[in-house]
Structures are given as C-alpha cells and as structure tokens.
Amino acid sequence: MLRSRISSFLINHGRNPIRNFSANPAVRGRNPVRSISANPTLIQPRRQPIKKFEEIPTVGLLRSNQVRAISTNPALNLKEDSEECPVSSYNEWDPLEEIIVGRAEGLTVPNLTVDIKSIVSEEHWDFFQRDAGKPFPEKYVQRAIREVEEFCNILRREGIVVRRPDIVDWAKVCETPDFKTAGQGSAMPRDLLIVFGDEIIEAPMAWRSRFFEYRAYRSIVKDYFRRGAKWTTAPKPLMSDELYDSNYPVGDTEESERMTRQGKFVVTEFEPCFDAADFMRAGKDIFAQPSQVTNFMGIEWMKRHLEPKGYKIHIVTFKNANPMHIDATFSIVGPGLVIVNPARPCYQIDQFEKAGWKLVEAPKPCIPDSHPVWLSSKWISMNTLMLDENRVVCEAQEIDTIKMFEKLGMEVIKVNFRHANSFGGSFHCWTTDIRRRGTLQSYF
Numbered sequence: 001m002l003r004s005r006i007s008s009f010l011i012n013h014g015r016n017p018i019r020n021f022s023a024n025p026a027v028r029g030r031n032p033v034r035s036i037s038a039n040p041t042l043i044q045p046r047r048q049p050i051k052k053f054e055e056i057p058t059v060g061l062l063r064s065n066q067v068r069a070i071s072t073n074p075a076l077n078l079k080e081d082s083e084e085c086p087v088s089s090y091n092e093w094d095p096l097e098e099i100i101v102g103r104a105e106g107l108t109v110p111n112l113t114v115d116i117k118s119i120v121s122e123e124h125w126d127f128f129q130r131d132a133g134k135p136f137p138e139k140y141v142q143r144a145i146r147e148v149e150e151f152c153n154i155l156r157r158e159g160i161v162v163r164r165p166d167i168v169d170w171a172k173v174c175e176t177p178d179f180k181t182a183g184q185g186s187a188m189p190r191d192l193l194i195v196f197g198d199e200i201i202e203a204p205m206a207w208r209s210r211f212f213e214y215r216a217y218r219s220i221v222k223d224y225f226r227r228g229a230k231w232t233t234a235p236k237p238l239m240s241d242e243l244y245d246s247n248y249p250v251g252d253t254e255e256s257e258r259m260t261r262q263g264k265f266v267v268t269e270f271e272p273c274f275d276a277a278d279f280m281r282a283g284k285d286i287f288a289q290p291s292q293v294t295n296f297m298g299i300e301w302m303k304r305h306l307e308p309k310g311y312k313i314h315i316v317t318f319k320n321a322n323p324m325h326i327d328a329t330f331s332i333v334g335p336g337l338v339i340v341n342p343a344r345p346c347y348q349i350d351q352f353e354k355a356g357w358k359l360v361e362a363p364k365p366c367i368p369d370s371h372p373v374w375l376s377s378k379w380i381s382m383n384t385l386m387l388d389e390n391r392v393v394c395e396a397q398e399i400d401t402i403k404m405f406e407k408l409g410m411e412v413i414k415v416n417f418r419h420a421n422s423f424g425g426s427f428h429c430w431t432t433d434i435r436r437r438g439t440l441q442s443y444f
C-alpha cells in the first residue's frame with residue numbers, strides 16, 4: 001500500500017532534487033540581481049575537493065566543510081578529515097540533502113502553567129488540566145506516527161537522508177533545583193535545533209516540559225560533532241518562577257495583543273530564553289520574532305553569537321495576541337519570497353517591500369473545528385517544508401494553500417499530516433534541515 005503510494009508519488013514528482021531548479025517563474029526574474037537561480041555557485045555539484053587545512057583562508061564566511069580542523073586523538077573516535085561536514089545549511093529553500101524529523105512516540109500533555117495557557121486555546125484548558133503528565137490520546141498519537149513515517153519515506157525516496165531522535169520516556173517526572181515536571185516529546189526539532197552553516201545550535205527553550213528535550217537528539221548531534229560540525233548549546237535557563245509573568249492576561253486577546261505590541265510577553269527578561277523556531281534564515285539575514293517563548297535577552301544572545309560571524313539578526317513583530325514561533329506567521333520559502341499570514345500583519349513590512357521581496361498572503365486554513373489542534377493555531381496550514389526552491393511539502397487537505405503554491409509555479413508534494421498537526425506544527429515544525437546544498441549569500 002505504502003509502496004504503491006510512493007511509486008505513484010514518484011511518477012508524479014520524480015526524484016531528482018535538482019531538476020527544474022531554476023524553472024520557477026515566480027522566483028526567476030522577480031529580482032534579477034538577487035535571483036538565486038542565476039547564481040552559478042548553486043548549480044555546481046556539492047562535492048568539492050577537500051582542501052588541505054593550510055590552504056584555507058581563516059577569515060570571512062566560508063563553506064562549512066572548508067573550515068574544519070579535526071583532532072587526531074583516537075580516543076575521541078573522530079572521523080578523518082577527508083569527509084565533508086554533514087551540517088551545512090543557510091536558508092529555508094536550498095536543495096535539501098539531510099533532515100531530522102521528529103517523533104510522536106511518547107508525546108505527553110504538559111502542565112497548564114501560565115506560559116502554556118497563554119498559547120493554548122481556551123477550549124482545551126480542561127483537557128490539559130485533566131491529562132497533564134499523561135500521554136496524549138493514543139488514537140491521535142498512533143495516527144501521527146503513521147503519517148510521520150510516510151512523510152519520512154517520501155523524503156527518503158527523494159534522496160534525502162532522514163535522521164530521527166531517540167525514543168524517550170517523556171512521562172518521567174524530572175526535578176531541577178527550580179522546578180519539577182514531566183517532559184513533553186520530541187515532535188518538533190525545529191523548536192530546539194537550528195543550523196547556521198556548519199554550526200548546530202541547541203536552543204534553551206522556555207517551557208519547563210521542554211527543558212530536557214535536547215536529550216532525544218544527543219545521539220544525532222554527537223554524530224554530527226564527531227564528523228566535524230560545530231556544536232553550541234545556548235545557556236540553559238533556570239526556568240525558575242521569575243521567568244514567567246504569573247499575572248499575564250491569559251485568554252484576554254485584546255490585552256495580550258496590546259502587550260505584544262509593547263514587547264511584553266508571558267516570559268520575562270529574567271534570563272535569556274528562546275525557541276529556535278522563532279528564527280527564520282535567509283542567508284546572511286536572519287529574522288527573529290520576540291514571543292511567548294522568546295525574550296529579548298534570548299535574541300540578544302543569538303545576535304552576539306552570530307553577528308560577529310557576518311550574520312545580521314532583524315527583529316520582526318506582528319499583530320498577534322499569542323506569538324509563538326515565526327513559521328506559521330512569516331514563512332520565507334525562497335530568495336525574496338515570503339508567505340505571510342493575513343491575520344498577523346508585520347509591523348516592519350516596509351523593509352521587505354523596499355528590498356523587492358515578494359509577499360504572498362496565505363489562504364485561510366482548512367482544518368475543521370472538529371479536529372483538535374492542541375498546541376498551535378490552525379495557521380500551521382502555512383507551515384511547509386521546501387525541498388528546493390521549486391518543490392514544497394504541503395498538507396494534502398489544505399487545498400487552498402496547495403493552489404497558492406501551484407500558482408507560484410511550484411510543484412506541491414501533498415502529504416497527509418492532520419494528526420501530526422494536532423501536536424503543534426506541520427512540516428516545518430516537525431523537522432530541522434541539517435544540510436542543504438548551497439552557500440552563504442545575501443538576499444535582503
């Protein structure tokens with residue numbers, strides 16, 4: 001059954017990730033100066049001769065696999081430096097070669113503390129209160145597992161390497177000197193891990209239920225490290241009570257929206273915190289959203305970490321009562337091409353218009369009210385994954401979103417993901433792209 005679905009998928013979509021690479025008329029010609037398809041560096045094969053370390057310049061932003069010096073200590077079991085760095089990605093749309101896909105196994109309902117309440121819709125509060133610390137409903141978890149498996153198979157048949165986190169018992173209660181909680185899951189690697197060139201950064205997170213989430217990914221990240229990737233963990237927060245505004249007006253949309261406008265959120269500025277999904281990459285320019293899980297200190301940490309390396313972090317804000325993760329609000333899908341959420345206008349939209357970017361409004365989501373989305377809004381309809389700048393993975397039932405991408409000249413790969421959506425995200429949230437074939441460029 002799966003095999004026949006995959007074969008018919010292949011007939012429809014082919015499997016060569018670089019075909020039609022520059023054929024998208026919506027992207028080509030929109031801005032000839034910035035047009036990525038005109039850039040000859042991107043149509044070169046990815047495999048390049050490995051230079052000897054002495055030949056490599058030590059300043060500037062280089063391809064990740066050129067700057068690696070490997071220790072020869074055999075006790076560390078490191079790979080020889082004849083191998084390329086497995087981690088290399090600069091934006092959301094270069095041709096995808098390797099990705100981490102999350103897991104639904106073990107998903108556990110988090111405690112309804114004020115930070116979680118600020119983003120969970122009121123209709124689900126009773127469910128969270130009743131089931132905190134218990135597994136999410138089995139039927140949804142099992143169906144999500146099947147959907148995610150099929151998504152992974154589709155990616156593999158496209159020639160993409162798929163890595164999965166370890167299976168962890170998330171219901172186990174853990175205690176630190178500051179709090180005690182069960183975990184949540186490893187469904188959304190996008191929230192935890194983000195790649196800039198050859199560096200993989202683990203975000204501090206903001207929810208106590210997600211404090212230990214990094215543990216599920218350590219086998220994978222250690223493997224990347226052994227093979228030459230840089231590995232950075234942002235400062236772990238205490239997540240003591242001071243990080244959360246216990247008086248935050250949960251459920252009051254008007255007041256929450258006013259606070260967002262003033263840069264005030266349910267997380268305080270007690271210490272840096274952020275989820276990686278509040279950052280969207282477009283080469284040298286990175287767009288960061290302050291939110292219910294990302295404070296200004298967290299963005300400042302990223303600025304001080306990345307800007308000396310030649311990146312520029314731009315803070316972007318939106319009319320939104322409950323901002324959390326930028327990827328269902330402002331989704332950059334190509335060089336100068338953004339899918340914008342019409343219900344959440346951007347306060348800094350002028351700068352994108354000035355830069356000649358094309359902004360396309362996402363159509364309304366199609367998720368029926370009867371289908372629970374426990375940890376996000378329905379706007380995860382616009383939470384898609386680019387396999388390259390012409391091919392997008394989209395939820396099979398989001399007909400209007402599919403039509404929008406087709407009108408942009410893209411090939412849409414339709415995947416059933418409704419039950420996976422129930423847990424807070426779609427294809428972008430459920431993944432972290434580890435390697436895309438391309439170089440660091442400026443598009444803004």
Ligand code: DAV
Binds near residue numbers: 328375380429
């Ligand atoms: O905007 O509804 C989407 C992403 C959550 N990981 C929202 C949140």
